[in-house]
Amino acid sequence: MRSLKRCLLVLFVAMLLWPVVRTQAVQETVAVEALAGFANESNGMVDQATFDADREAFEERDTIADGLGPVYNAQSCAECHQNPVTGSSSQVTVMRAGHRDGAGNFFEAPGGSLINDRAIHYSLQERVSVDEEVRAFRSSLSTLGDGYVEAIDDATLMAIAASQPRDSGGMIAGQVIRVPLLEAPGQMRVGRFGWKNQHASLLSFSADAYLNEIGITNRLLPRENTSMGHSVAAYDGVADPEDNDNDIDAFARFMRATRVPPRDEALAATDDAREGAEIFNQIGCAICHVPTINTAAAGTVINGGTFTVPPALGGKAIHPFSDFLLHDVGTGDGIVQNGGPATANKLRTPPLWGLHVRARLMHDAATLTLDEAIRRHAGEARDVVARYNGLRRTRRTRLIAFLQSL
Numbered sequence: 001m002r003s004l005k006r007c008l009l010v011l012f013v014a015m016l017l018w019p020v021v022r023t024q025a026v027q028e029t030v031a032v033e034a035l036a037g038f039a040n041e042s043n044g045m046v047d048q049a050t051f052d053a054d055r056e057a058f059e060e061r062d063t064i065a066d067g068l069g070p071v072y073n074a075q076s077c078a079e080c081h082q083n084p085v086t087g088s089s090s091q092v093t094v095m096r097a098g099h100r101d102g103a104g105n106f107f108e109a110p111g112g113s114l115i116n117d118r119a120i121h122y123s124l125q126e127r128v129s130v131d132e133e134v135r136a137f138r139s140s141l142s143t144l145g146d147g148y149v150e151a152i153d154d155a156t157l158m159a160i161a162a163s164q165p166r167d168s169g170g171m172i173a174g175q176v177i178r179v180p181l182l183e184a185p186g187q188m189r190v191g192r193f194g195w196k197n198q199h200a201s202l203l204s205f206s207a208d209a210y211l212n213e214i215g216i217t218n219r220l221l222p223r224e225n226t227s228m229g230h231s232v233a234a235y236d237g238v239a240d241p242e243d244n245d246n247d248i249d250a251f252a253r254f255m256r257a258t259r260v261p262p263r264d265e266a267l268a269a270t271d272d273a274r275e276g277a278e279i280f281n282q283i284g285c286a287i288c289h290v291p292t293i294n295t296a297a298a299g300t301v302i303n304g305g306t307f308t309v310p311p312a313l314g315g316k317a318i319h320p321f322s323d324f325l326l327h328d329v330g331t332g333d334g335i336v337q338n339g340g341p342a343t344a345n346k347l348r349t350p351p352l353w354g355l356h357v358r359a360r361l362m363h364d365a366a367t368l369t370l371d372e373a374i375r376r377h378a379g380e381a382r383d384v385v386a387r388y389n390g391l392r393r394t395r396r397t398r399l400i401a402f403l404q405s406l
Contacts, residue, residue, distance in 0.1 A: 031294040031317035034148050036262040038085050038357075044312035045147060045257040054254035055086050057247050062214055067242030070124050070232040071116040071225055072215035077251060080140040080213065084357050087258050089142040093365050094213070096335050097132040106134065106336040106344055110229030113335050114212050121235045124227040136333030138195050139365035142354050146193065147256030149324065149351075150202050151295040151302070151313040154190040160323045164287055172287050172380045174325030175346060179338040182207050182220040184304025191338060192324040195363050197348045198337040201303045206251040210243060218243035260318055261354030268405040276402025279395055283387040288349045288380075289321040321352035321406060330378025331362060345379075355406040370400050 035043045042051035059078040062068045073094055074080050080092045096113040098106055109115065109132045119125045128135055161174040179191040182204040191197030199205040207220035217224055217240040224236055267273055280286055296302070298314025325348070332345025339346070347363050361367040367376055377385050388396065 031315050034145065034295075034316040034318045035259045036145075037259045038088070038262060039259075040085050041259060042257045043147065043259045045310050046253060051254065051257050054250040054257070057250040058254050059086055060247075062216060064120050065238070067216050067236075067238035067240075069118070069120040069215035070235045071119045071126055071227050073117050073213045075214065077209065077214075081143050085144075087143045087255060088261070088354065089358060090140050091360055091365060092140045093137040094140070095128070096136045096138065096333065097128045098134045098335060099132050100134060100334075105341060106334065111226040112212075113337070116212075116215075116225075116227075119227065124232055124235060126228050129228075134334040136335055137364040137366070138333070139360065139363060141195070141350070142261065143255045144258045144354065145260030145318065145320070146202060147258065147313050148260060148295050148316055148318045149192055149320065150200075150256065150307075151300075151309045151316070152192070152293055152324070153296040153300065153302075156293060156296075157190050157192065157324055160290060160293075161325050164323075171383065172284075172327070174288065174323050174327055174349070175339070175343065176325060177339040177343065180204075181304045181306070183306050187304030189303060192348075194337075195333075195347050196335065196337040196339060196343060197324070197326055198339070201307070202252040202255050203248060203303070203306070206248040206255075210248055210251070216243050216247075217241040218248050219246065220248065256313065260320075261357070263353075264356045264405045267356070267401065270401065270405075272398045272401040273405045274402075275395075276398035276400065279391070279399045280402055283391070283399075284384040286321075287384075288323050288325070288327060289352055290323045291321055292317055292319050294318075319353060322349045324351075325349060327381075328379040329381040331364075331376060333363065352403065352406045356404055370403050371396070 040055060042048050059076055061075040068075060078086050080090055081087050083090045095115045097109045097115050098113045100106055115128055116126045158176050161176050164172045164174050166173045177191050177197055178188040179198060179200050181187045181189055181201055183201065189200035191200050193199040193205045199208060207218050210216045210218050211221040219241050222241040224232060224240060226232060295314055295316045296309050298309055298311040300309040300314065302309060326339065326343055326346040327349055328346045332347055334344050336344050361373040362376060367373045374388050375385060
């Protein structure tokens with residue numbers, strides 16, 4: 001009897017305390033807003049002095065004496081990522097090409113699908129041959145806030161994919177792919193960077209870009225590229241790996257420490273933009289352009305055990321307006337990278353944060369207005385576009401106002 005009374009007393013006290021305990025638990029799981037701004041300021045992952053030093057490495061122009069090329073697209077990371085601040089997007093595009101066999105399988109052009117626009121010697125200039133009928137341009141993506149994107153748990157992206165409506169035709173079926181981590185051989189992670197989600201970590205992305213866009217070999221990718229499949233050794237006078245200072249670490253650390261692109265707060269506060277946000281959700285844009293995602297908790301080990309999410313990035317709410325998944329929205333470039341044949345006509349949902357500082361839109365930068373960009377969608381987005389086309393002109397104008405505020 002005494003034991004029963006004791007149990008009832010414990011239960012009673014627990015019931016009294018439950019609201020307090022529950023409130024504390026909820027508070028512990030509420031994500032804090034990520035820092036935003038176009039000011040070249042650290043998000044707190046590193047101090048400002050380290051951030052500035054890493055930014056200078058990101059901006060530094062490599063020369064032939066440093067190992068530039070022999071085939072390349074740019075002399076620094078900032079050449080392609082600089083508007084309005086270092087690390088953001090730009091009007092720069094890169095070119096890719098390949099061909100399909102009789103069965104429709106994609107094959108890269110000799111030396112790889114990336115066709116470099118520049119070379120340190122005229123005889124090495126790459127070009128697209130008549131045999132490579134699959135041809136595409138891709139715009140440079142912003143890297144601002146990518147540290148938060150890297151800190152998103154794989155399970156979060158997979159849950160977003162699972163939540164998307166699928167019918168017999170595969171409508172809005174975001175595809176998750178797992179890709180290799182260059183810094184953790186044999187380890188895989190959900191891809192989230194690049195137009196094809198070809199990378200899952202910022203260090204892998206940095207190593208890839210340093211080799212393929214600038215021509216600098218590094219510890220993760222120590223072999224020089226070719227020129228359309230032909231050796232460039234006769235013009236390469238710097239021993240590999242050429243990244244003696246491990247600048248790829250500085251590049252990755254810089255991107256991890258950037259703040260997310262801010263909104264145009266004045267426009268966001270207008271009635272048109274507020275109503276446009278409701279329309280954005282109502283017609284289904286937010287299914288793929290997800291407004292809010294939370295990052296993994298600080299202390300979470302990611303990237304095959306090579307990186308631990310720091311407090312500056314962990315448990316943060318970000319508003320990328322992307323699901324970071326691959327979709328076929330009728331604009332696919334036909335190129336296959338890490339995702340296999342099924343991804344040929346799919347592209348990663350581009351984040352819409354920072355949209356108000358972009359003049360050229362879509363993956364190829366060939367679309368110039370937001371109205372045209374929306375109408376260009378097809379495939380998985382066809383029903384959403386149909387709903388957009390069915391809106392009264394005033395409601396379309398309000399939706400555009402919302403997008404211009406992002």
